Amino acid sequence: MTDKTFNVGGVSKTKGQYKVRFAGDMTRVKILAKTDTDINLVELPRAMTKGELVVHLKTTDLYQNPEYAAAIDAADAKYNAAGTVKVKGTAPSMDAIKARAKTAQPA
Secondary structure (H helix, E strand, O other): OOOOOEEEEEEEEEOOEEEEEEEOOOOHHHHHOOOOEEEEEEEEEEEEOHHHHHHHHOOOHHHHOHHHHHHHHHHHHHHOOOOOOOOOOOOOOHHHHHHHHHHHOOO
């Protein structure tokens, strides 16, 4: 996960679906207005990471709206999910696969 921080956060509706938005400043509204509707961004008390921002949104008035709350909860699951681990491994070699197949064959 990245350590990038944001000063503005909120919710907007794009293609019929609400999403949590992250921004450096309020000029993001101009960009969102081209494609999104129902744009609600708030200035944050301090710069925050995405995970911190989502937790903060749960304490604001935005969380009182059920549609916004669903988007905020989805973002919380995405950015603050406990126990999620991405594993990068090496693919087994062809020889290892063949050896495994030979040992698994019935006699």
